Amino acid sequence: MISFLKKLFGVNTATLQQNALAVETPSAPEKPPLGELATLPLEDRCNEVISSAEAWPPSPQIAVGWGQSVGRQREQNEDSIFVLSTMLMTNNTQTPFGFFIIADGMGGHQHGEIASGLAVRALSTHVLRKLYLPMFNANPEPPDQSLQEILEDGIYEAHRTIIKSFPGSGTTLTAALIMGEQMTLTHVGDSRAYLFPANSPGQVLTRDHSLVKRLEELGQITAEEAVQHPQRNVLYRALGQGEPFEPDVSTFPLPHHGHLLLCSDGLWGVIPEKEIMAIICSTPDLHLACQALLDAANAAGGPDNISAILLRLTN
Amino acid sequence: MKQALLSVAQKTGTLHPMPNNNVAKKGSSSSEGTRCLWSFECEDEVRGTPTYANGVVYVGSYDNNLYALKASNGEFLWKYPTEGGIVSRPAFADNNVIVGSEDKSLHVVSARMGKSIWTYQTDGPIRSSPAVAEGHIFVGSDDACLHAINILTGRRAWRFDAGEMVRSTPAVSADRIYFGTESGELFCLDFSGTTKWRFKAKRAFTSSPTVAQGAVYIGSLDAMLYAVDAKSGFNIWRFRLGKGSISSPCTSDKYVFTGAIDGVIYCLDARSSKEIWRFTAEQQVTSSPILFRDSIYCGSVDGNLYALEYRTGRLRWKYQIGKPITGTAAVGEDIIFVGATDHRVYALTA
Numbered sequence: 001m002i003s004f005l006k007k008l009f010g011v012n013t014a015t016l017q018q019n020a021l022a023v024e025t026p027s028a029p030e031k032p033p034l035g036e037l038a039t040l041p042l043e044d045r046c047n048e049v050i051s052s053a054e055a056w057p058p059s060p061q062i063a064v065g066w067g068q069s070v071g072r073q074r075e076q077n078e079d080s081i082f083v084l085s086t087m088l089m090t091n092n093t094q095t096p097f098g099f100f101i102i103a104d105g106m107g108g109h110q111h112g113e114i115a116s117g118l119a120v121r122a123l124s125t126h127v128l129r130k131l132y133l134p135m136f137n138a139n140p141e142p143p144d145q146s147l148q149e150i151l152e153d154g155i156y157e158a159h160r161t162i163i164k165s166f167p168g169s170g171t172t173l174t175a176a177l178i179m180g181e182q183m184t185l186t187h188v189g190d191s192r193a194y195l196f197p198a199n200s201p202g203q204v205l206t207r208d209h210s211l212v213k214r215l216e217e218l219g220q221i222t223a224e225e226a227v228q229h230p231q232r233n234v235l236y237r238a239l240g241q242g243e244p245f246e247p248d249v250s251t252f253p254l255p256h257h258g259h260l261l262l263c264s265d266g267l268w269g270v271i272p273e274k275e276i277m278a279i280i281c282s283t284p285d286l287h288l289a290c291q292a293l294l295d296a297a298n299a300a301g302g303p304d305n306i307s308a309i310l311l312r313l314t315n
Numbered sequence: 316m317k318q319a320l321l322s323v324a325q326k327t328g329t330l331h332p333m334p335n336n337n338v339a340k341k342g343s344s345s346s347e348g349t350r351c352l353w354s355f356e357c358e359d360e361v362r363g364t365p366t367y368a369n370g371v372v373y374v375g376s377y378d379n380n381l382y383a384l385k386a387s388n389g390e391f392l393w394k395y396p397t398e399g400g401i402v403s404r405p406a407f408a409d410n411n412v413i414v415g416s417e418d419k420s421l422h423v424v425s426a427r428m429g430k431s432i433w434t435y436q437t438d439g440p441i442r443s444s445p446a447v448a449e450g451h452i453f454v455g456s457d458d459a460c461l462h463a464i465n466i467l468t469g470r471r472a473w474r475f476d477a478g479e480m481v482r483s484t485p486a487v488s489a490d491r492i493y494f495g496t497e498s499g500e501l502f503c504l505d506f507s508g509t510t511k512w513r514f515k516a517k518r519a520f521t522s523s524p525t526v527a528q529g530a531v532y533i534g535s536l537d538a539m540l541y542a543v544d545a546k547s548g549f550n551i552w553r554f555r556l557g558k559g560s561i562s563s564p565c566t567s568d569k570y571v572f573t574g575a576i577d578g579v580i581y582c583l584d585a586r587s588s589k590e591i592w593r594f595t596a597e598q599q600v601t602s603s604p605i606l607f608r609d610s611i612y613c614g615s616v617d618g619n620l621y622a623l624e625y626r627t628g629r630l631r632w633k634y635q636i637g638k639p640i641t642g643t644a645a646v647g648e649d650i651i652f653v654g655a656t657d658h659r660v661y662a663l664t665a
Contacts, residue, residue, distance in 0.1 A: 055490045056490060093511075148588065182544050184551065253529040
């Protein structure tokens with residue numbers, strides 16, 4: 001390989017000298033001596049400082065609200081959440097840092113609430129230790145892993161912790177890591193992340209690891225049938241539920257305007273997306289917006305625990 | 316006049332029109348799916364990348380010349396001699412062609428006549444390609460510096476000492492300049508030449524960065540393709556290649572493409588870094604892929620130019636040149652232009 005690269009960039013001096021002679025033709029333009037710079041008269045624009053109209057816009061401001069409800073038909077809350085939003089000083093610039101997790105302990109399994117709590121603690125501890133705390137060193141060094149690797153390692157650690165501590169239990173987990181201009185999501189199960197960009201329709205950023213979603217993707221049932229399907233709570237992938245275990249990890253450019261919503265299926269499975277969007281857009285206070293989402297889910301029967309983390313991104 | 320030009324072409328570089336899909340050159344063959352419109356022979360290898368602008372193809376050669384060829388038929392228009400081999404890709408701005416040479420100089424040449432406007436000297440051979448933005452030219456040199464030069468005067472605005480040779484071509488996005496070094500550092504500078512951030516790989520960044528969707532994509536000889544946050548320099552993901560890479564990535568709406576010395580052209584999901592497809596050439600891929608319409612075009616040291624469907628990696632066609640292709644293809648007027656180490660520049664239907 002090295003010899004190839006040398007060949008690629010190396011110069012055969014003899015060949016070049018021969019060729020230099022060969023290229024002397026009447027049509028060849030006269031070449032000024034090397035190093036002789038042109039002496040054009042100076043114009044104002046020649047001395048202009050290099051500038052750009054397209055300067056980087058400042059990073060978006062992140063505001064966050066959250067809320068939880070046990071619902072109307074469950075006796076205990078098996079969901080767990082984690083919320084951290086701050087600014088870090090990196091490379092002499094303020095960098096937004098946010099980490100948000102929702103985990104929905106699996107009902108019908110043992111210790112669902114413990115599994116979701118363990119998962120949230122294990123992942124948040126891992127990310128804060130690897131990424132956040134080193135930023136407080138006198139000379140902060142960037143992590144030796146990528147953001148996606150840190151998240152992926154963290155969710156595997158959470159998975160192993162649950163299997164070891166409470167075998168048989170399980171939980172979903174959806175987490176969003178905001179670092180600078182990027183938002184990295186990791187996801188297992190059927191909790192969801194929604195993006196509602198300003199003046200654009202909302203989009204689901206995560207893909208449910210559920211039986212009905214798979215059937216829907218295969219064209220065997222419609223989206224409407226999936227909502228009513230008796231096995232809509234059956235997951236084929238969850239933390240603590242054995243192999244094969246593979247989290248989804250993906251990174252998106254952070255929008256400078258709009259909302260990001262993380263929620264459990266106690267919300268999205270009960271309220272249509274349009275209604276969620278209408279509540280978010282009509283309620284400027286984020287905590288009140290979360291409360292309104294919980295109220296709407298409970299008004300629709302509240303069949304499951306409800307958790308929501310709502311972020312507003314503004315410049 | 317035409318006769319005179321043809322005469323010059325015969326003396327200094329040979330024009331080979333290739334009608335009817337016949338490549339009349341020993342060692343080459345016709346290929347289903349594409350047609351060679353013409354080829355032009357320089358006097359030494361073409362290891363670099365052509366540039367298309369306003370109906371003309373500009374390409375440098377290791378015979379020290381910068382050539383201007385009519386894109387439609389390969390007609391020789393002019394050539395401009397430097398005193399070193401040219402592997403740098405020419406840039407086109409304000410009716411001038413800008414190219415670096417291994418004679419340590421950056422040359423600015425009138426696109427119409429091929430006459431020198433000015434030259435700018437560095438302290439090392441220039442293998443990086445110039446990038447033009449905001450009235451300035453940014454180019455790296457083996458003198459370990461990135462140079463910012465006023466395009467009107469040819470005078471240096473500033474010079475940034477990167478500590479090691481800069482063969483990577485700078486990418487300018489918003490008000491930031493991104494480039495790699497042979498010591499494996501990826502720099503982000505602002506327009507005053509101040510470091511905003513730096514990112515370190517284990518081996519050289521000869522590859523040139525591509526900026527898309529707020530991320531910088533660049534391959535390294537440490538066998539990784541990196542995605543780095545353009546604003547903060549945080550590593551978003553890294554993908555392990557079979558071997559190192561000096562190929563420069565290109566992007567589509569959701570994919571990243573690159574080649575590597577393991578002979579593979581990779582397509583990755585830009586968000587998840589998951590491999591979507593891979594195409595294995597017969598030898599190293601030091602050329603960089605380009606995306607045009609629904610295809611990726613990429614050359615290989617195996618002597619083939621490959622056209623692949625960009626969503627699936629399915630081979631649409633390959634054109635056998637027979638000698639290594641180390642440069643990158645350019646596109647204009649629905650024609651793919653590519654140089655090869657058989658001394659020729661080829662024009663193929665897309």
